[in-house]
Structures are given as structure tokens and as C-alpha cells.
Amino acid sequence: MIEMLDLDAEVLADYHRELIGWVGREAADHPRVVDIGAGSGTGSLALARELPGSEITAVDVDPEMLAHLRDQAAKTGLGDRIRTVEADLDQPWPDLGPADVVWAASSMHHMADPKQALASAYAALREGGLLVIAELDSFPLFLTGTADEEVERRGHEAVAHLRHEAGMHMHENWGDRATHAGFEAVTRRHFDIDLRPPLPAAAARYAEVTLHRMRERLEGRLSTSDLTALDKAVAGLAGRDDLSVRTTRTVWLARRGRFV
Numbered sequence: 001m002i003e004m005l006d007l008d009a010e011v012l013a014d015y016h017r018e019l020i021g022w023v024g025r026e027a028a029d030h031p032r033v034v035d036i037g038a039g040s041g042t043g044s045l046a047l048a049r050e051l052p053g054s055e056i057t058a059v060d061v062d063p064e065m066l067a068h069l070r071d072q073a074a075k076t077g078l079g080d081r082i083r084t085v086e087a088d089l090d091q092p093w094p095d096l097g098p099a100d101v102v103w104a105a106s107s108m109h110h111m112a113d114p115k116q117a118l119a120s121a122y123a124a125l126r127e128g129g130l131l132v133i134a135e136l137d138s139f140p141l142f143l144t145g146t147a148d149e150e151v152e153r154r155g156h157e158a159v160a161h162l163r164h165e166a167g168m169h170m171h172e173n174w175g176d177r178a179t180h181a182g183f184e185a186v187t188r189r190h191f192d193i194d195l196r197p198p199l200p201a202a203a204a205r206y207a208e209v210t211l212h213r214m215r216e217r218l219e220g221r222l223s224t225s226d227l228t229a230l231d232k233a234v235a236g237l238a239g240r241d242d243l244s245v246r247t248t249r250t251v252w253l254a255r256r257g258r259f260v
């Protein structure tokens with residue numbers, strides 16, 4: 001998972017740069033940022049790098065993620081502006097405020113109770129503070145236009161069922177949810193990412209790690225012939241020059257009202 005998230009940051013660098021630029025224009029100067037479900041640190045590191053004087057609190061339930069994030073922060077000279085907090089955000093949140101920005105990238109869908117999570121984000125923000133929710137509409141496809149396109153699609157469908165069964169909150173209207181939680185000035189942007197071949201080696205590795213992870217979850221969920229085809233595809237990814245990366249993300253920005 002850590003390598004997959006780091007590769008997402010590397011391969012989709014243009015998307016991440018554009019998103020951080022947008023948030024940077026909307027955020028206060030020298031913002032205090034809380035990164036919810038910070039993972040391996042994609043958001044925390046980019047925000048610390050791109051927003052001058054920002055101070056980041058990276059929160060995650062997974063200590064391994066946080067250890068990796070701290071290593072990366074130290075290596076890139078950002079260690080003094082990023083602190084980590086290990087916490088299960090399905091429980092009452094620790095005191096994280098007052099924040100200028102609450103950043104939640106691909107993490108809100110993990111929250112057991114999104115309503116509670118949004119109320120906690122609201123409470124953590126100062127008046128006028130910014131909530132950023134970035135979510136995946138569709139997970140990356142790498143094999144579009146190749147002979148393996150259909151088996152990849154069936155794999156994604158099966159994993160979507162697993163996520164649904166696990167109670168994950170995919171494809172929510174986070175704008176509506178934020179409004180119900182008391183947020184104002186909700187804006188939404190859709191990002192259509194379509195990277196065409198030939199792509200750098202990191203894209204093949206991203207495909208390998210992602211599809212391997214998907215394959216591991218599909219035992220008994222796809223036909224034997226599909227599983228065999230997926231195994232073969234995963235084994236042969238390195239060195240292929242016909243891989244693409246297609247994925248869509250939606251990002252919502254919302255403000256904690258000044259007079260609520």
C-alpha cells in the first residue's frame with residue numbers, strides 16, 4: 001500500500017501539482033493544515049513543500065504509514081514542519097485545531113461515519129477555514145486498448161463489490177454532505193487523468209503494484225480463467241510499452257462559515 005500511494009504521487013504528479021496549486025490559492029497564508037488519513041504522505045509533503053510557512057499535522061491510524069511519512073519528511077528537509085499523530089478517526093478525534101485547512105485525500109470514504117467525520121472536521125477548523133476532500137471516482141486503469149482491457153475491467157467491478165460489502169463510502173456527494181454539516185461556499189472540480197503510452201518506468205511499476213494488490217483480493221471472486229489471465233498480465237507488466245493510466249478524481253472545497 002505504501003509503495004502504491006508513493007507511485008500514485010509520482011505518476012500523477014501533474015494532477016497533484018494542479019490540486020495543491022488550487023488549494024494554495026484558496027488557503028490562508030502560512031496555513032496550519034490537518035491531513036486526515038495522511039497515508040504515506042503525498043498530501044502532507046506536497047502541502048509543506050508548496051505552501052510557504054505551512055505547518056502540517058498528519059493523522060493516520062496506521063503507524064507504518066506515519067513512520068514512512070516521517071522518514072520522507074526528514075529526507076526532504078520538511079521534518080520541522082510536519083508532525084504526525086496516530087489516531088483512529090472513527091473514534092472521537094484528538095484535539096487537532098484550530099486548523100486553516102483540513103485536507104482529506106482518498107480517506108473520507110474509509111470513515112465509518114462520514115457525518116461524524118465531517119462534524120469533527122468542522123470543529124477542527126477555525127472560522128473561514130478550508131475543507132478539501134479529494135476522492136477517486138474510478139480507480140486507475142492501465143490496460144485500456146490492450147488485449148487485457150476486459151479482464152482488468154471485470155477485476156475492478158469485483159473489487160467495487162468488495163468495497164461496497166465492506167461499507168466503504170465510495171461515490172458519495174461530498175459537497176452535499178459538507179453543506180449538511182454546516183460548510184459553505186462548496187465548489188467542486190473534476191479531474192480526468194489520461195496518461196498515454198509510452199510512459200516512464202514508474203507507471204509500469206504503479207500498474208504492477210496496483211494490479212497485484214487487486215489480484216490478491218479476487219480469489220473466488222472471478223472465474224479461474226480471469227484469475228489466470230490477470231496473473232499473466234501482472235507478471236508481464238514490467239517492460240511493456242502499451243500501458244496507459246486512466247482515472248478520475250473529484251475534489252470539493254468548502255469553508256467553515258464565519259458566522260455559524
Ligand SMILES: C[S@@+](CC[C@H](N)C(=O)[O-])C[C@H]1O[C@@H](n2cnc3c(N)ncnc32)[C@H](O)[C@@H]1O
Nearest residue numbers: 037038039042060061062088089090105106110
Ligand atoms: C487510500 S489511503 C490515502 C492516503 C493519502 N491521503 C493519499 O492521498 O495518498 C487512506 C488512508 O486512510 C487511513 N485511514 C483509514 N481509516 C482510518 C481511520 N479510521 N482513522 C485514521 N486513518 C484512517 C489509512 O490508514 C490510509 O493511510
